[in-house]
Amino acid sequence: MGEAARGVRRAVLIGLLALAGCGRPDPLPGLPRVMLWAWERPERMSFVDPRAAGVAFLAGTVEWRGGKVEARPRYQPLEVPPGTAMVAVVRLESWTGAMPDTAAVAAEVLRAAELPRVRAVQIDFDARRSERAWYAELLRRVRRGMKAEMPLTITALASWCGSDSWITELPVADAVPMLFRMGAGEPREVREFAAGVCRSSLGVSTDEPLYAAPHGRRVWVFHPRPWTPEAYRAAMQIAGRWQ
Amino acid sequence: MKYAWVLAMAVVMACLVGPRLESCGPFPIDMLFTTYHGVLPAELESGQVGVLRPHFYRRDLLLAYRTLSGLQPAGARAAGRREATAASAVSEAPRSPVEAWMDARKAITPVPAPKEVRTDKKVPGADYEFFQNCLGDAFVNAATTLSKRVAQWGAGSANVAEWVRGQDQVFQNCPGGEAIPKELTAGDPLLAADRRYQIAAAEFYAGKFEEAAGDFDRIAKDAASPWHEIAPYLAARACIRQGTFEDDDDKMAEATERLRGLLKNAALRERAQALVDFVRARTEPQHRLVELGKELMQPNAGPRLERVITDYTWICDHLEESSDEAPAEKSDVVEWIKAFQAREPAIAEWRAKRTMPWLVAALVSADVKDPAGAELVAAAHAVPASSPAWASVTYWGIRRQILAGDPDAARKWAEQALAAKPPVATANLLRAERLKVAQDWTEFLRFAARTPAAISFIDAENPASPDDVRKKPAAFDKDAATQLDEHVPLSLWADAVKNDLVPRNLQADLAQAGWVRAVLLKDAATARTMAARTAELRPELAGEMKTYLDAQDAAAARFAAVFLMLRGPGFEPVVRAGFDRGSPVMERDMLRDNWWSLVEERPDGDRDANHEALYDLYLQGEMGPEGFLSKEQRAAGEAEWKVLAESAGNSVNFLAGEAIAWAQAHPQDPQVPEALHQVVEATHFGPADGKKSKEYSKQAFDILHRRYPNSEWTRKTKYWY
Numbered sequence: 001m002g003e004a005a006r007g008v009r010r011a012v013l014i015g016l017l018a019l020a021g022c023g024r025p026d027p028l029p030g031l032p033r034v035m036l037w038a039w040e041r042p043e044r045m046s047f048v049d050p051r052a053a054g055v056a057f058l059a060g061t062v063e064w065r066g067g068k069v070e071a072r073p074r075y076q077p078l079e080v081p082p083g084t085a086m087v088a089v090v091r092l093e094s095w096t097g098a099m100p101d102t103a104a105v106a107a108e109v110l111r112a113a114e115l116p117r118v119r120a121v122q123i124d125f126d127a128r129r130s131e132r133a134w135y136a137e138l139l140r141r142v143r144r145g146m147k148a149e150m151p152l153t154i155t156a157l158a159s160w161c162g163s164d165s166w167i168t169e170l171p172v173a174d175a176v177p178m179l180f181r182m183g184a185g186e187p188r189e190v191r192e193f194a195a196g197v198c199r200s201s202l203g204v205s206t207d208e209p210l211y212a213a214p215h216g217r218r219v220w221v222f223h224p225r226p227w228t229p230e231a232y233r234a235a236m237q238i239a240g241r242w243q
Numbered sequence: 244m245k246y247a248w249v250l251a252m253a254v255v256m257a258c259l260v261g262p263r264l265e266s267c268g269p270f271p272i273d274m275l276f277t278t279y280h281g282v283l284p285a286e287l288e289s290g291q292v293g294v295l296r297p298h299f300y301r302r303d304l305l306l307a308y309r310t311l312s313g314l315q316p317a318g319a320r321a322a323g324r325r326e327a328t329a330a331s332a333v334s335e336a337p338r339s340p341v342e343a344w345m346d347a348r349k350a351i352t353p354v355p356a357p358k359e360v361r362t363d364k365k366v367p368g369a370d371y372e373f374f375q376n377c378l379g380d381a382f383v384n385a386a387t388t389l390s391k392r393v394a395q396w397g398a399g400s401a402n403v404a405e406w407v408r409g410q411d412q413v414f415q416n417c418p419g420g421e422a423i424p425k426e427l428t429a430g431d432p433l434l435a436a437d438r439r440y441q442i443a444a445a446e447f448y449a450g451k452f453e454e455a456a457g458d459f460d461r462i463a464k465d466a467a468s469p470w471h472e473i474a475p476y477l478a479a480r481a482c483i484r485q486g487t488f489e490d491d492d493d494k495m496a497e498a499t500e501r502l503r504g505l506l507k508n509a510a511l512r513e514r515a516q517a518l519v520d521f522v523r524a525r526t527e528p529q530h531r532l533v534e535l536g537k538e539l540m541q542p543n544a545g546p547r548l549e550r551v552i553t554d555y556t557w558i559c560d561h562l563e564e565s566s567d568e569a570p571a572e573k574s575d576v577v578e579w580i581k582a583f584q585a586r587e588p589a590i591a592e593w594r595a596k597r598t599m600p601w602l603v604a605a606l607v608s609a610d611v612k613d614p615a616g617a618e619l620v621a622a623a624h625a626v627p628a629s630s631p632a633w634a635s636v637t638y639w640g641i642r643r644q645i646l647a648g649d650p651d652a653a654r655k656w657a658e659q660a661l662a663a664k665p666p667v668a669t670a671n672l673l674r675a676e677r678l679k680v681a682q683d684w685t686e687f688l689r690f691a692a693r694t695p696a697a698i699s700f701i702d703a704e705n706p707a708s709p710d711d712v713r714k715k716p717a718a719f720d721k722d723a724a725t726q727l728d729e730h731v732p733l734s735l736w737a738d739a740v741k742n743d744l745v746p747r748n749l750q751a752d753l754a755q756a757g758w759v760r761a762v763l764l765k766d767a768a769t770a771r772t773m774a775a776r777t778a779e780l781r782p783e784l785a786g787e788m789k790t791y792l793d794a795q796d797a798a799a800a801r802f803a804a805v806f807l808m809l810r811g812p813g814f815e816p817v818v819r820a821g822f823d824r825g826s827p828v829m830e831r832d833m834l835r836d837n838w839w840s841l842v843e844e845r846p847d848g849d850r851d852a853n854h855e856a857l858y859d860l861y862l863q864g865e866m867g868p869e870g871f872l873s874k875e876q877r878a879a880g881e882a883e884w885k886v887l888a889e890s891a892g893n894s895v896n897f898l899a900g901e902a903i904a905w906a907q908a909h910p911q912d913p914q915v916p917e918a919l920h921q922v923v924e925a926t927h928f929g930p931a932d933g934k935k936s937k938e939y940s941k942q943a944f945d946i947l948h949r950r951y952p953n954s955e956w957t958r959k960t961k962y963w964y
Contacts, residue, residue: 023738073363073373088373091443116370212930 054085066097161198416448536574838894899939
């Protein structure tokens with residue numbers, strides 16, 4: 001292959017990469033570049049600067065055993081300053097047996113979208129390989145049930161964002177690669193994700209250093225304990241490192 | 244077929260990575276050498292509490308205090324331990340009270356049943372917080388009452404239909420409301436009485452607490468109502484809900500007053516007392532804490548113990564927000580937990596009380612320079628191995644001796660303790676102590692290895708299963724791994740790989756890493772020894788090692804090693820603490836845990852959670868014993884580490900440099916195209932370090948495409964990185 005041909009191919013590749021993620025528009029427009037995950041514990045986050053950070057709060061948990069669905073809303077208080085951008089997170093837990101009707105689970109997820117001032121919905125589900133088709137169907141159903149202008153996002157195992165293409169076919173605006181608590185073989189060096197849908201966000205934790213990751217992404221920060229002003233400052237520093 | 248290899252690779256990687264990660268995400272599975280949060284369930288059940296540590300859950304510390312004080316073990320259930328085992332995961336969800344009600348409701352009446360009954364309602368004034376408005380008892384009671392009314396009136400009767408309509412309205416208030424049934428002024432008196440009860444219940448669930456309390460009071464005065472006995476209790480509950488939501492102390496006081504009046508009623512006493520306790524936990528937390536401390540120490544606390552522990556931990560979790568004055572009376576358990584968690588000096592308490600909990604607290608907190616420590620150590624020595632306090636006082640006593648500068652005594656004590664064959668988590672901690680005072684290489688090897696003790700899953704720590712142990716029967720913790728990697732010379736690695744003091748799976752780890760290390764250090768003789776040992780211990784690598792061992796001369800052997808390392812992203816010159824790399828040596832890791840980088844440093848002050856216990860022994864965070872190597876051995880080991888870091892700190896650049904040099908010197912070598920391809924791959928999937936790696940990537944790419952345009956490896960190398 002000649003130099004010219006290689007140059008053309010490279011240009012095309014760069015263009016495709018830009019379309020795939022590098023230059024893609026923000027899939028969650030209007031959300032701050034830092035989002036703090038507020039999990040199922042009392043969270044009093046009055047110290048958050050709404051211009052700098054939003055809050056992705058666990059709005060509910062849906063779990064099933066043998067196809068039987070049980071849903072729990074958030075039982076813990078959550079205080080945020082007025083004007084804070086809110087993302088409702090729904091955690092899915094699959095225990096055993098047959099997968100439930102996606103309609104039943106979607107209905108529970110959609111309740112979260114109705115909570116006040118929620119700008120986006122995020123689903124947190126570590127789908128096993130055998131559950132992927134079901135999960136894709138669930139996401140399609142949830143997407144159809146949401147207002148068109150409200151983005152749907154998911155958390156993603158880092159492996160999903162590799163060369164495994166299944167995630168690219170999901171009807172989600174954004175997938176947040178979770179670069180923490182990954183057990184053995186964790187990716188200490190992440191420079192880019194193959195899946196374009198994973199190229200707008202990073203999921204990190206205040207208690208696990210991340211040594212290498214792509215810059216310029218929206219950073220979602222988990223804190224293993226209730227948020228405090230000190231933890232908030234630490235989170236903003238961590239997030240700043242990857243901006 | 245153009246992208247068949249991509250698909251195949253994706254499948255291979257997915258197969259490798261998927262099962263390992265399927266339970267990861269925010270809630271990981273991790274292998275632990277000891278527990279961080281609490282006592283392992285099996286130990287609680289058997290009356291052992293292991294080595295108590297200040298960051299244990301309060302629940303565990305409460306139960307441990309009880310056990311250390313000589314009371315019967317309470318069991319894991321009382322600790323509220325979530326046992327996230329495979330067994331619990333596969334069990335089917337039990338039938339809920341709501342389902343029982345819906346079944347009864349659907350089966351009996353022709354009145355159309357609601358599609359679902361939801362029990363949670365938004366907390367008044369909150370946007371995102373819900374509470375369980377309708378509890379299970381309400382549905383059980385409804386189902387039972389329906390059954391009785393059907394027996395009395397008949398399933399198809401108008402009375403049952405009316406009763407069900409009223410009850411449906413009651414439960415409409417669980418998530419929303421308000422839906423208050425209409426009073427029945429005519430008809431069956433029992434139906435009318437039921438309706439008055441349904442109205443009061445509906446008001447309660449709708450949040451109309453004043454009205455509900457008033458209506459329940461009226462029902463209480465109606466001796467003919469079947470609900471007159473329970474009604475005062477429900478009126479008190481209405482006061483509590485109102486007091487809770489409106490933060491109204493007067494309402495809480497009124498509720499307490501009402502409930503105390505019910506304590507004489509045998510049928511309601513238990514439930515009334517539970518609510519009194521609930522209210523006082525919120526209105527008088529400090530006083531209630533003292534009471535709970537006493538209740539905790541009741542020898543036959545029985546099922547009530549779980550409630551005591553729940554109330555205690557709830558109060559502690561909320562105490563900082565309370566302005567309640569400290570009580571005049573003190574509770575020993577309250578004081579103990581406070582002191583133990585904060586590592587406050589406790590020797591005075593120990594001297595005054597001479598109890599096991601205070602001995603443990605004093606050993607944890609004692610200043611190592613305080614001569615009184617000898618008194619504590621003597622007391623700890625006197626504790627028999629049969630005592631539930633033995634593991635704690637032994638571990639903390641040995642630690643005290645180490646930090647106080649009495650290593651001989653610490654060695655002796657640790658070996659005596661290990662001879663008692665304590666449970667795995669305790670043994671790991673004792674081995675860490677013994678390693679800390681290792682005097683020579685043999686002692687280092689004797690105590691370096693640990694056994695997986697626990698699996699952490701969500702917020703639970705459960706014992707490691709036989710499968711977990713089979714996967715990694717022995718592992719290094721960070722103390723041994725750090726020393727081996729950065730301070731131990733290769734000559735001793737060569738000893739370790741055949742030393743019976745080292746578990747066989749760790750001999751294999753050392754041989755594999757030692758081969759890489761020897762190659763990088765240009766110690767050909769040791770490299771051959773390590774390669775042979777790797778082949779022996781890891782048959783799956785025997786073929787690969789043979790290619791190295793069969794090389795014709797030193798230069799060819801070195802390239803064979805570089806080529807093999809390029810093909811095997813799992814090769815690295817270090818041993819790891821804990822788990823191995825997840826993927827097989829010769830396969831690329833999807834999460835880019837490929838090859839090595841010796842130049843990364845953790846940020847200052849960053850603690851490694853998986854090896855957290857070692858920070859009790861290595862206060863400055865620098866892991867591993869110092870006295871087991873001679874001065875010369877340590878100097879040799881550190882010099883080797885320096886060479887490794889400087890010459891091959893970044894694996895990508897090292898391997899790329901060597902491979903490209905060989906390619907330029909031996910262009911006819913048929914392995915060169917593949918080696919160059921692997922260099923380019925390594926610059927993408929390995930820990931490339933920017934400019935230098937990019938240069939190597941482009942150089943390898945250019946040589947490949949210029950000199951070997953028809954090679955399959957050239958076709959596979961479409962880009963450089």
